[in-house]
Amino acid sequence: MNSMSTDAGLLDQQDSLSxxxxxxxxxxxxxxxxxxxxGPLPKAVKSRVDQVMTEQWGNSLITSWNKHxxxxxxxxxxxxxxxxxxxxxxxxxxxxxxxxxxFKVLAVALQLRPGTVVLSTEDNFPTDLxxxxxxxxxxxxxxxxxKLVAESELTASINNDVAAVLVTHVNFRTGALLDIEQxxxxxxxxxxAMIVDLAHSAGALPVALDAWQVDFAVGxxxxxxxxxxxxxxxxxxxxxxxxxxxxxxxxxxxxxxxxAFSPSYQPAQDISQYLTGTPSILAMSxxxxxxxxxxxxxxxxxxxxxxxxxxxxxxxxxxxxxxxxLTLMSPSAPQARGSQISYAHPxxxxxxxxxxxxxxxxDFRAPDYLRLGFxxxxxxxxxxxxxxxxxxxxMQDEVYLEDKFQRRQKVT
Amino acid sequence: MNSMSTDAGLLDQQDSLSxxxxxxxxxxxxxxxxxxxxGPLPKAVKSRVDQVMTEQWGNSLITSWNKHxxxxxxxxxxxxxxxxxxxxxxxxxxxxxxxxxxFKVLAVALQLRPGTVVLSTEDNFPTDLxxxxxxxxxxxxxxxxxKLVAESELTASINNDVAAVLVTHVNFRTGALLDIEQxxxxxxxxxxAMIVDLAHSAGALPVALDAWQVDFAVGxxxxxxxxxxxxxxxxxxxxxxxxxxxxxxxxxxxxxxxxAFSPSYQPAQDISQYLTGTPSILAMSxxxxxxxxxxxxxxxxxxxxxxxxxxxxxxxxxxxxxxxxLTLMSPSAPQARGSQISYAHPxxxxxxxxxxxxxxxxDFRAPDYLRLGFxxxxxxxxxxxxxxxxxxxxMQDEVYLEDKFQRRQKVT
Numbered sequence: 087m088n089s090m091s092t093d094a095g096l097l098d099q100q101d102s103l104s105x106x107x108x109x110x111x112x113x114x115x116x117x118x119x120x121x122x123x124x125g126p127l128p129k130a131v132k133s134r135v136d137q138v139m140t141e142q143w144g145n146s147l148i149t150s151w152n153k154h155x156x157x158x159x160x161x162x163x164x165x166x167x168x169x170x171x172x173x174x175x176x177x178x179x180x181x182x183x184x185x186x187x188x189f190k191v192l193a194v195a196l197q198l199r200p201g202t203v204v205l206s207t208e209d210n211f212p213t214d215l216x217x218x219x220x221x222x223x224x225x226x227x228x229x230x231x232x233k234l235v236a237e238s239e240l241t242a243s244i245n246n247d248v249a250a251v252l253v254t255h256v257n258f259r260t261g262a263l264l265d266i267e268q269x270x271x272x273x274x275x276x277x278x279a280m281i282v283d284l285a286h287s288a289g290a291l292p293v294a295l296d297a298w299q300v301d302f303a304v305g306x307x308x309x310x311x312x313x314x315x316x317x318x319x320x321x322x323x324x325x326x327x328x329x330x331x332x333x334x335x336x337x338x339x340x341x342x343x344x345x346a347f348s349p350s351y352q353p354a355q356d357i358s359q360y361l362t363g364t365p366s367i368l369a370m371s372x373x374x375x376x377x378x379x380x381x382x383x384x385x386x387x388x389x390x391x392x393x394x395x396x397x398x399x400x401x402x403x404x405x406x407x408x409x410x411x412l413t414l415m416s417p418s419a420p421q422a423r424g425s426q427i428s429y430a431h432p433x434x435x436x437x438x439x440x441x442x443x444x445x446x447x448x449d450f451r452a453p454d455y456l457r458l459g460f461x462x463x464x465x466x467x468x469x470x471x472x473x474x475x476x477x478x479x480x481m482q483d484e485v486y487l488e489d490k491f492q493r494r495q496k497v498t
Numbered sequence: 499m500n501s502m503s504t505d506a507g508l509l510d511q512q513d514s515l516s517x518x519x520x521x522x523x524x525x526x527x528x529x530x531x532x533x534x535x536x537g538p539l540p541k542a543v544k545s546r547v548d549q550v551m552t553e554q555w556g557n558s559l560i561t562s563w564n565k566h567x568x569x570x571x572x573x574x575x576x577x578x579x580x581x582x583x584x585x586x587x588x589x590x591x592x593x594x595x596x597x598x599x600x601f602k603v604l605a606v607a608l609q610l611r612p613g614t615v616v617l618s619t620e621d622n623f624p625t626d627l628x629x630x631x632x633x634x635x636x637x638x639x640x641x642x643x644x645k646l647v648a649e650s651e652l653t654a655s656i657n658n659d660v661a662a663v664l665v666t667h668v669n670f671r672t673g674a675l676l677d678i679e680q681x682x683x684x685x686x687x688x689x690x691a692m693i694v695d696l697a698h699s700a701g702a703l704p705v706a707l708d709a710w711q712v713d714f715a716v717g718x719x720x721x722x723x724x725x726x727x728x729x730x731x732x733x734x735x736x737x738x739x740x741x742x743x744x745x746x747x748x749x750x751x752x753x754x755x756x757x758a759f760s761p762s763y764q765p766a767q768d769i770s771q772y773l774t775g776t777p778s779i780l781a782m783s784x785x786x787x788x789x790x791x792x793x794x795x796x797x798x799x800x801x802x803x804x805x806x807x808x809x810x811x812x813x814x815x816x817x818x819x820x821x822x823x824l825t826l827m828s829p830s831a832p833q834a835r836g837s838q839i840s841y842a843h844p845x846x847x848x849x850x851x852x853x854x855x856x857x858x859x860x861d862f863r864a865p866d867y868l869r870l871g872f873x874x875x876x877x878x879x880x881x882x883x884x885x886x887x888x889x890x891x892x893m894q895d896e897v898y899l900e901d902k903f904q905r906r907q908k909v910t
Contacts, residue, residue, distance in 0.1 A: 111552070111556045113556070113557050113559075116559075118559060120559065120560045123560050124555075124559055124560045126555075126556070126559060127551060127552070127555050127556040131551070132548075132551050132552065132556075135547060135551060135780065136544075136548065139539060139543070139544050139547060139726075140523070140539070140544065143536075143538075143539050143726055143727060144523045144525070144538070144539040144544075145525050147525075147528075147530060147532065147536055147538060147859065148532050148535050148536045148859060148861065149854070149859070150727070151727075156727060156728075182594070182595070182598070182775075183594070183749070183774060183775025183776060183777075184775055184776075185747065185749035185750070185774045185775035186594070186598060186747065186749075186774055186775060189747060193636065208761060209761075210761075211750075211759075212750055212753070212759050212760060212761055212763075213748075213749050213750035213775065215761050215762075215763075216748035216749060216750060216753065216763040217747070217748055217749065219748055219762070219763045220744075220746040220747055220748035220763070221636075221746070223638075223746055224605065224633075224636045224637055224638060224746045225636055225638055226635075226636060226637055226638035234761060306776075308776070314551075314555055314778070314779065314780050315555060315562065315563075315568060315776075315778070315779035315780070316568075316775075316776040316777045316778040316779050316780075316781075316782075317778055317780075318778065319775070332632075334632040334633070334635055334636045335597065335598065335601060335629070335632055336625075336628035336629055336631055336632035337595070337597035337598075337625050337628060337629065338597070338623075338624055338625035338628060341624070341628065345864070346864065347623075347624050347863070347864055348624060349620060349621075349622075349624055349627050349646060350627075350631075351624075351627075351628040351631045351632070362595060362597045362598055363594075363595025363596055363597035363598060363625065363728075363731070364595060364596075364718075364720070364727070364728040365595075365728045366726070366727070366728040366729055366730065366778055366781035367726065367727035367728050368547065368726050368727070368728075368729075368780055368781050368784060369778035369780050369781040370728075372780060442561070447559060447560060447561070449560065451759070452757070452758065452759055
């Protein structure tokens with residue numbers, strides 16, 4: 087215990103991000119390893135939402151659309167998110183949910199590319215697959231097939247039948263990180279579009295959409311961007327595709343001249359075409375304010391600390407022999423995974439509940455994953471050591487230590 | 499002036515809703531006649547959103563999905579809206595934007611009904627027409643035509659080719675109120691579905707969706723329901739249609755077993771199927787809190803006062819001879835219109851700006867409409883008299899009084 091505490095203290099002393107923890111309202115004594123599911127409340131969000139309610143909506147009412155520039159909040163907030171994912175201005179929009187945004191970009195990809203297959207992975211986040219199924223059932227231009235393969239077979243499965251490759255950058259269960267640049271090159275060689283879901287990467291690690299030549303991306307703001315439960319999502323459309331095909335959720339805010347109130351839809355030629363209805367200004371102001379903290383650091387510094395936090399956790403688990411009982415389901419090299427680590431255990435659900443009762447918040451994912459997120463903006467090395475201490479104590483309960491259960495095969 | 503003030507005082511004394519004004523944060527001295535565009539801030543919304551941020555998100559973080567029942571907020575809030583529009587529980591959902599919700603119900607109507615025409619009105623709110631155009635461009639089952647007619651020709655235009663009749667209950671420009679019950683009967687006689695947009699009626703006047711046998715409805719919460727700029731919208735699906743066809747924006751929250759994370763979409767058989775992605779809990783909590791004020795009155799009392807406010811305005815305009823210059827574009831009988839009155843004038847835009855500068859907030863709608871909303875929850879009779887006083891003073895500017903401009907034809 088003594089050497090560990092020294093280690094934690096030293097690591098925290100050397101941590102250039104440690105001061106950012108004060109930007110968040112975290113409950114006293116809680117160790118929060120679930121920022122990959124819902125980020126905590128940034129103090130800047132609380133004060134901004136209060137200000138928008140009282141000073142903008144309350145005092146200026148309808149005139150706020152111009153006076154407080156509500157009207158272009160989706161574009162302004164979009165560009166700020168764009169700066170974190172390697173997107174030059176004018177290509178990113180904050181709006182709607184990740185599912186709705188995926189529907190929009192998928193429909194455009196199918197208009198622009200000749201193939202008949204949408205290729206994705208078996209364990210992609212289900213809503214992404216569902217949106218393909220929904221669009222497929224409606225789509226009139228040609229018949230579309232959703233083809234699912236294992237992550238390891240993805241590259242080999244891209245061929246000229248493929249219209250779009252749809253992947254999540256970081257696997258939501260295992261944390262495995264895909265090589266988007268390489269997949270995009272293969273997709274483009276086969277005339278397919280590359281669509282990337284950044285739910286578990288935006289705000290967690292460096293992303294370079296423009297440089298990787300990704301065609302379309304979507305992502306959420308309530309995980310690593312800390313914008314609040316169900317906060318508005320974002321989408322990215324590479325500049326070269328803007329004005330080439332219209333997303334089909336024709337709403338008045340995506341019209342070339344919204345305030346003309348013409349009965350015929352004329353798509354805007356810029357990223358605004360991807361807007362549909364009026365966005366929630368309260369919710370989107372929360373996104374905008376949540377991004378402020380990123381101005382005080384950079385994605386590489388966040389990534390470095392995230393890998394370090396994960397390595398410390400992993401080596402403490404090994405040092406204490408807990409890896410005999412908890413099967414690592416994430417890639418073991420920190421470079422090969424996102425900002426989370428998952429372990430399988432037949433009693434993962436019960437272990438997760440015991441951890442939560444002991445003030446360490448992680449989460450459970452079916453079938454038997456204990457998933458822990460390491461979020462550098464507000465997690466200290468001391469937190470990580472304490473989390474392992476408590477996990478070790480829980481695991482000493484003989485139910486969890488018996489070696490009779492069937493060990494899971496590691497996937498990587 | 500003296501007799502008018504007496505009138506206003508007397509009317510305000512007799513007003514059973516006058517105490518509800520204290521439930522809103524209205525800027526001192528402002529006369530707000532634009533609640534038909536954006537309702538003002540209810541005090542209950544401010545405190546609820548603060549509580550959701552600090553106590554729920556801030557303190558309970560991810561556990562709030564169960565602990566604070568975030569998970570069924572769309573259904574709970576939906577049912578509370580349902581109570582205001584004549585919908586029994588289990589048929590109304592708070593989610594997404596009005597445009598997105600219209601896309602969902604339109605797609606279901608086209609699956610359930612054999613016709614090839616979506617019939618609507620030439621001056622329906624444009625986003626409603628755009629969503630039909632977007633769906634038409636995607637729809638694979640058969641080719642769909644959007645047919646637009648004048649409001650006066652609507653009933654006569656419903657025939658067996660029509661799959662769905664799509665109307666806005668209250669016209670956004672003129673305020674003209676359609677007879678939904680009669681239109682629904684005609685639609686059903688022709689095997690067509692009735693879809694009603696309640697943007698300008700929910701919270702403004704009694705609506706009886708179940709009794710009128712409407713099939714589908716959508717509406718917004720930021721006008722007469724006062725839930726804030728761009729607040730989440732709602733949708734209604736008559737119980738008899740639930741489980742019969744799936745809306746195509748297949749998101750994980752509309753899955754029959756969302757947390758099984760199965761790769762195949764299985765539509766929920768109840769109203770939950772109309773959910774798509776994760777909703778904004780901050781924004782939806784604002785909707786929920788904004789509904790509280792309606793528990794203290796009823797829609798008939800609101801309607802009665804709204805008609806009275808409009809009549810007072812109208813008769814004061816006439817008494818002062820201003821109706822020589824301002825052409826009433828709304829039906830003149832209060833029973834035949836919603837909660838707004840529109841006047842045409844060649845200088846409507848300038849008059850509107852002058853009114854705003856003088857503390858009376860109305861709005862302008864193309865081409866030449868001055869639109870004034872009379873919202874009973876926070877508008878007093880004194881407000882109405884003061885608004886006419888100020889409008890009269892502005893109209894005395896000779897530019898507005900010259901009789902050389904082309905008078906508009908009245909539409910009813």
